[in-house]
Amino acid sequence: MTELLFFVEVVVAGLLAGTMYSLVALGFVLIYKASSTFNFAQGAMVFFAVLAFVGFMELGLPFFLAFIVTILLMGLVGFCTERLVLKPLMNQSEDTLLMATIGLGFVLEGLAQAAWGVEVRRLDLGIGDFPIQWIIDTFGLFVSALDLTAGLVAASLILGLSILFKYTKMGLGLRAVADDPGAASSIGIPLNNIMLLVWTAAGVVALVAGMMWGARAGVQFALVDLALKALPVLIIGGFSSIPGAIVGGLIIGATEKVLEVYIGPYFGGAIEGWAPYVLAIFFLLYRPEGLFGEKIIRRV
């Protein structure tokens, strides 16, 4: 019984940690949906956003104000990216765009470090990274409060974004742009505004993801490497699906924890570092478009 309970605990911890990957992946999906651009810089945006947030807090801004200012800053970043990087590269091949966003990622990482320094910062959200007593008493499970918060935040973000996409005029325009930018702009959908909105939304998601990661592991450069793990999440979930990002994150989170706990000790541990990627390869072999992605059709 305790064996089983322990297993459940590992899975739950994995699932909740997975939502953190989902948060990063969500930003990728937003931009991919709107502009078919694979934004490799999303990880850097996470780092940039949370470092800016902590930086503003250190300047003495209250929590809420710092949050707003950071969101405005991310909007600015999105605006500049759209104007200076994406516009000139319109109609280029996907690979070219991908390489440009790799460049963008380096710019953001460098700027963030130049502006706010390289030392590891602590970020205290007022939510502890320890088990909740109530859940221990009721179910006998150890579940971290931070993990649970991350899960709840992710859920509400997804709900909000889904409503935004489905029921607002902006969301309809966004889906139209995603489908066919040329046709959408010819019927008068403001392409620029839509892109700005999407990049700002991705910035908000990046900030939230960064705050969750930062509260756990400290605000530091290693966040960028952690954010790389959102890539296998996307492969499993599909690049254009918001539910896919969530499910992918959960699968990666749970699998890597279970593997680490049960198989890791035989190999000296730390298999978390590569297990998600290998898992992604296996998914690629069977379902290259991901669980929720659209089928990739290529023509000569």
Added chain:
Amino acid sequence: MKSNKIFMEYTKNDLINFLLLMIISLLIIPITVKSGYWYSSILIPWLCLALASIGQQIVMGYAGQLALGAAGFMAAGAFACYNLILRVPDIPFFVALALSGLIAAAFGILFGLPSLRVRGIYLMVATLASQFFIVWMIDKFGWFKNYDSSGIITAQDIVIMGKSFTSPLEMYLVIVFVVTVLTLLAINMARGSTGRNWMAVRDMDIAAESMGISLLRTKLQAFAISAFYCGVAGALFAFTYLKSLEPVAFDIKLSFKILFMVILGGLGTISGAFIGAAFILLFPVLLNSIGNNVFHGAIDATIISSIEQVVFGVLIIIFMIYEPLGMAKLWDNIRLKFKKK
């Protein structure tokens, strides 16, 4: 076409260029450059990384497969070479070097398999697996490091025919030899049917397949050869530049560096690999010396490295927008302009 080819498919100009390069690298540099710093901090890492860039160039620039794991293959090559020399008595250095390249190539084939199903960003993620897996494997299994408890092991001296090559100049000569041979080989492959197949697959793989080019063979060949180059480069890098072997030296940052060398240098050219490697390697040196000499250390070293990152990123974006074929193409354009006048 005039028959101005005097040796195989090469024109007189090609041969003159080659001779000039050889004279510069084998005579002029060894005679004029005396300080060890130039060899051990600039020329040696430049040639090693240029060789790895050729590997990346083959898989990315020629075969069009977006791979991001060059450093993983370099690690495989470096530790293979260390173990071969350690465990096989009297193995000649060049044999060990070639074998470690082959071992890296085996990894290349294994991790190149996903390229048969996917491309672009998907492939990039799949090749990231190689990066993380290989470095982890070397780190976690003590055998690879000869159960050294400190985790950092010293590379053996390079011994060729009983003579040990330990001074910077001697090591430089060894590297020049290896790089020359492999570069000539790469140029030949790129010009021959192998390279044509790669480029056909790069430009439109479905069309290439319908013309009778085997995708399986061509892609895996590109991955294998690319990994071979990276493996040899990694071994040389570890034995002549790093001197000590630790898996963390071959982390994802190095992979990104090599990727940048290829993108900035120019996709699909061998010379681009050398130009890109020189730029990525020398630019930080330049920035540091500006920081030290102009601002007298007033700017923090971490700020300088941040600026370096920003500049690399901006340059990549600029090149993607204005000259996707990189510095090699830029150089060609400049040369053509002068020729016309």
